[in-house]
Amino acid sequence: MGSLLGDWPSYNPHNFSQLRPADPSAQPSKLTPVTYHPTHSRTLPPPNQVISTETRNILLRQFYQKPEEKLRPKRAASDNLTPAHGSKQLRGAFADGSN
Amino acid sequence: MFRSNNLAARVFERQILTPRPGASVNLVRHFYENLVPSCTIYDIDCPDHSFRKFTDDGQYLVSFSRNHQDLIVYRPTWLSFSCEGEDCDSHSLPQKAKRFDSFFTQLYCVSLASSNEFICKDFFLYMESHQFGLFATSTAQSHDAPTTEGAIDGVPSIERITFYLVRLEDGVILDEKAFCNDFVNLAQSMGVFLYEDLLCIMSLRYQTIHILQIRDSGNLVDVRNIGIFCREDDELFINSHAHVTQGTSLLSGIKQRLLSFIFRKTWNEEADPTLRVQHLKKKFYFHFQDYVDLIMWKVQFLDRHHLLIKFGSVDGGVARSTDQQPAFFAVYNMETTEIVAFYQNSSEELYSLFEQFYDYFHANSRNSLHASFISSHSNNTHALDQLWCIKNKTNNISQFVKKMMTSLPCTCQSQSPSPYFDLSLFRYDEKLISATVRHRHSTEHPIKFISRRQPNILKFKIKPGPEAGGSDGRPKRISSFLFHPYLPFALSIQQTYMQPTVVNIHFRR
Secondary structure, eight states: OOOTTOSOBOSOTTTTTTOOOSOTTSOGGGSSOOOBOOSOOTTSOOTTOOOOOOSSOHHHHHHHHHHHHHHGGGSOGGGGGSOSOTTOOOSGGGOOSOO | OOSOOOHHHHHHHHHHOOOOTTOHHHHHGGGGGTSOOOEEEOSOBOOSEEEEEEOTTSSOEEEEETTSOEEEEEEEOOOOOOOOSSOOTTSOOOGGGGBGGGTEEEEEEEEOOOTTOEEOTTOOEEETTTTEEEEEEEOOEESSOOOOTTOOTTSOEEEEEEEEEEETTTTEEEEEEEEEEEOOOOGGGTTEEEETTEEEEEETTTTEEEEEEEOTTSOEEEEEEESSOSSTTHHHHHHHTHHHHTTOOOOOHHHHHHHHHHHHHHHHHOOOHHHHHHHHHHHTGGGHHHHHTOEEEEEEESSSSEEEEEEEOGGGSSOSOOSSSOEEEEEEETTTTEEEEEEETTOHHHHHHHHHOHHHHTTOOTTOSGGGGSOOTTTOHHHHHHHHHHHHHOSOHHHHHHHHHTTOSOOTTOBOOOGGGOTTTEEOOTTTOOSBOOOEEOOSSOEEEEESSSTTOEEEEEOOOSOOOOTTSOOOEEEEEEEOSSSSEEEEEEEETTSOOEEEEEEOO
16 A cells, blocks of 8 residues: 555654554555664754855855966865865765665 | 737636746746737827936836926826727727826926036936935036046046935935036946945046945935045044155055055966066066056946946046957955956956856846846847857957947946846847937837747837928937836837927837
């Protein structure tokens, strides 16, 4: 039968546990639909994150960025090889068996 | 996108159609294809005033008396009449349709200029949020003004220029600001830029940018003056060190900022320290005197803190077309008093910003919605096609770039927001009529507005008037067109040398 809302992930494993199918003859094993929930918290936003609109419009951003772009190629090539995103981890190492 | 062209079908579709996000205005504008000002009433008898423009919210028609001393404001209304009988459409319009006051109600007549002053007909800025209008009066221009301290040579002088802030609702003059023995380019409102509640006035003679704020109460308040001094306390600092600066003449604050920016930019261009000095000599010191001799011509706001200033040589100071003279553009941050960017008018980098982000040069604040929908080559593919067409045909890219750069800094409120000028709705001959409010040479042929989405279907025509064919050759005629910002209503004004002005009304019957 599947739940009415499909097999969507949910953060709380106890959601949808109260669902009762309309059809009384349904098998009890299918009463509680499978809920998916995250097993790690790596993708949560930082607690003090605030998202707001950039006050400068795009034209002014271009005026500010152009001279900075011109300065950047002056650095030696070896500088660019150090990873800027050190916090990122390889995907394969943490693959979970849960679905 | 409406599926049908029929007006009634579109009204039904609008009830169920959800427009694309952010494009609801573009969709609703398609109704203007159905409601067009196709009926013309020629030569209405109207008072002999020079009509300036409709305000951008469509509430007022601003006009000036012939003697350039009074301001007369009308409220646009609509002709209303009733007819009996079955077939009303075939009836001709009643006699009162030929009268100006069937379409406009006079609100008031206010005298702005006294004896030797005249209202500058070309100058009008509107602050929509409070319905304030800014007008300017000036005395006669004199070219042989005595050189006073701080004034530069080569720029004419006007004894007195006064700006008046008028509440258009009732004609009360709220505040005024006068400039004496100065010169501000009032033609087409070029020397003044209004952004939200901030005004910047370019005083050419004293090379100062005056920043004023229009308060809610209607007062004009000085915020800062940029020119000799950049920060508010610069003057105090210089005066308290007068013993040091006595005898030497310092360059003005803005010039110092500009020169130091150019120096640092040239310094950073050359990575090798041994070649740096040579590079500086070639690029900076060789042109040093030319940079020092630059003067500010025109200024606009890019946002509340940034100004775009055009610099050039004294010779081209007052003229509008500057093809031969080199010109420069600088972006200046008023808060940090730093120059952010500096380009020559042949710069392809600046041109690419102009091509992509032209709407941001127009600095429309978030308050005025309709102004964001004026067609430009940055928001309309047809306009962009036209621009690329010209660009591809030209042999000399540098000349093309310089020509495009003459439209920077932008002039405030110079284009009509009427949807009939929207290039995605209509195609029209831009040499004969366009969103820019300007006098044009008149043409005998009617100006056609052809639907963009159904090619070759004529939607409506504006015929400036019956021919005035005289036996002594065709008289020279100048037309100007005033379109109401959202109603299917337009005035066309024909001026012929030595003959009375003819005003026609084009509207949807």
